[in-house]
Amino acid sequence: MLTLAHPWLLALLPLPLLVWWLVPPYRESRQGLVVPFLGRLSAILGREPAAGSTVAHANAWRWLVLCACWALVVVAVARPQVIEPPVTKDIPVRDMLLAVDLSGSMATQDFTDADGNTVDRLTAVKQVLDDFLARRQGDRVGLIFFGSAAFVQAPFTEDLDVVRQLLDEAQVRMAGPRTALGDALGLSINVFDRSTVDEKVLIALTDGNDTSSQVPPEKASQIARDKGIVIHTVAVGDPKAVGEDALDEVTLERVASNTGGVYSHASDREQLEAIYDQLDRLETRKVQTQSHRPRHDVYWWPLGAAMGLSLAWLAIGLLRAARHDRRTRRKESRAGGGALASVAPPVVAAAVLPFHFIRPEWLLLLIPAALLWWRLRRHADGRQAWQGIIAPHLLDHLLGGEDRKARFGPLEWVGLAWLVAIIAIAGPTWQHEPSPFADDTAALAIVLKVTPSMTTEDVQPSRLERATQKVHDLLATRGNARSSLVAYAGSAHLVMPATRDGGIIDNFAQALDPDIMPVAGDTPAAALALADRSLADAGGGSIVWITDGVDDSQSAALADWRSGSGTDLRVWTMLLPGDELDKLESAVRPARADIIHLSADDSDVQALAQAAKFANVSGDGKDTRWAESGYWLTPLLALLLLPFFRRGWLVPASRTGA
């Protein structure tokens, strides 16, 4: 469907009338041949010689063509757009955080699993939560584990599979034996601070009383309430237990009621399931559906038509003039190349990314336009017209009326208008059209080598530390874009699935240390494959691989990976120039990666961020739509066209029409 974005701009259509009326006629003083028989000529023509200069006369055809061109340009200024079928997208409007107690008491075997076997509390909780999560499609879910301390196991993500996977990794006492419910609430509040949605829900599950928090749970719940967080509390285990394991039901109830949440207690699996069913109903899945009908600009259709019309008209005029001009004109082909060379620079400049033309093939129109313009220019030269009719040695003395024409006359305006029109039609662009879903920037998987070699301190403070600093900068530059983090040594691990929460990745990256890697070695191919998977979950993106060397044995594996993956790969070397760097560069060749060297300033970060932004996003080309910046040239073009409505403002060849 075709619409005009600014139909009111069509009101510009009568503007030329004003120009025609109000602007005094353009008098052009061309060089004329001084002849003794001017009186006779003027008597035959019935026209008086104009004093000093001439007001050129146009015929009806020329006005018709001009008006058509003007109408087309005005239509282009009104911004015609094709409206495409609507695109919809569901946007989560609620962040849900699950806080799970991993204190020692969670190992108590007083629950049963689905088959009736006796299992510990954590296993039962995992199973129930797993079911719960499976039903929460559309929510963004995060996971916090707490024991003596609290930590974020999964940042907010729509990728529920990853959350379930991370939940599965939970171990009793993983976070220490005690219960720091208050700290968990505090951490949750921190995590929610980075969330942008309005509805924030925390479901905290615990089986004991708060024993080691720096912040009392009640105090934390008051802060949470102020921040609009709803806390549901779930207690598991025996309410009659005493001592360390005693259930502090009073506190949990207060925490829930403080924030408008619900407190429940489950002493067995069925009850637990019932509670989560209830929560599921209470916090129904809420999704905001955004609908958007993408429009794409087609201002270049009328522009192309106007361009073709004007080219054709002037070419015809020129041809007609040339047909009468039987005298041979010499030295024609030579200067043509010069005219072309002068239009070449914009074409060359177009090669510089991200500035480019959407329809570069239209730039070819510059060639006929330049040729035609050059011919017109020769034609317009008063002296040129007499060449071949009057002998040159006499012509010098017979041309009268000094060339007082404006330096920027109709012909120059035509040339400029053509140039602007062709550039506009070719569709210059340098930025993506802002996506309606603000989901434009491609995801980035950061693959970080965490081996003892990375602790070398040739790069200050050490390769690994420098890498984490650079990652920090990179994440800061990327803003809200999704990133994931993979660490590898002898084995590859997805440290963080793709998330918009750069702070979490930053935290995790800083915690990486060769000592925590379970297997020593070098397996970049496995890490890249893992990164690929994380990108697939995030809808595609590119990989940046931070490394200081590749084991020789990995080249085959890298080539394998490359043959199975089309993901853009950039290697970020944490090395100073030297043998090691050369070796690395040759080692990553099988992976066909762009190499970005460590720089002292943030130029490497900027380059990477820029490159990652425009990584080919999976799916159809619609995702990478470039903003049509050429439209903004159309008002300029309209301005350039207006003077042609001034009386006498004619390109010489168009006078021939009659």
Added chain:
Amino acid sequence: MKPGTKVAGVHVDLADLVAMRARARGFSFLPRQPIHSLLAGRHASKLRGRGLNFEEIRRYQPGDDIRQIDWKVTARTRQTHSRVYTEERERTTLLLVDQRISMFFGSQDRMKSVTAAEAAALAAWRVLEQQDEVGALVFDDADIVEVRPHRSQSAVMRILGAVAKKNQALRVNAGIRSNPGMFNEVLRRADRLAGHDVLLCIISDGTGHDDESERLLTRIARHNDVLFAFVFDPLESDLPDAGPLVFGDVGGQLEVNTAQKKLRERFRDEFEASRATGRDFLLRRETPVIPLNTIGDVAEQVRRRLGSGR
């Protein structure tokens, strides 16, 4: 053009005109015309006096005046012979040299003004060669320079100097206004100066001729001979077919689409018509017209029209 520099065909200087002396042969203003001369027949009978200088006795040829038959020789030889006299050589020639701005035009070889100047030089040198008096009225759009008739080289040099000076003053952008009335003015001066039995040689493109000029010419021709050297450029009669062209003069400019065939035809017809009228008028006054084209050598053209084998 800067003063002092000269482009051949655009301007002439004195040296050029003096050099014409070498080429001033092969034609004659005298009535001894070859049979095929333009002047033959029409002009000879009208030239003043039948001459007193005995030239030769030759066989009678049909057309010879029977009063010229030498009866004594005829009787002696029993063949009809006639005596041939030439007319008196005392013939003053007055050149009217047009150097107006309208003459400053030419398309191929040279300007009309240059053509006129060269023709004037040829005539002056030729007349001097014939031991006759030569004078001139050299005129441009503003004034007339008069050189009184005299039989001397210095008179010729004065004429040529005046012509060269006026010739070199011609410029397109000098703001010279065309003055057609000058044509009648110079005819009036010539009428006063000529008296009788003078050969009046008008070298001009005839700009500004009207009824008044016809009356003046008629009066001059009553007692004098008139020769009209009509200087023209082909472009004046035939517009080129070259699309839109800008024509101009001091007053203004006119853009003409020469691609229109009708326009070109009208232009040519009008030129031919006015030329034919002028020619008819002149011929009725027994005034020969010598067309001088700006294309082609001037001496050659004069020789072709006035030439003899000499």
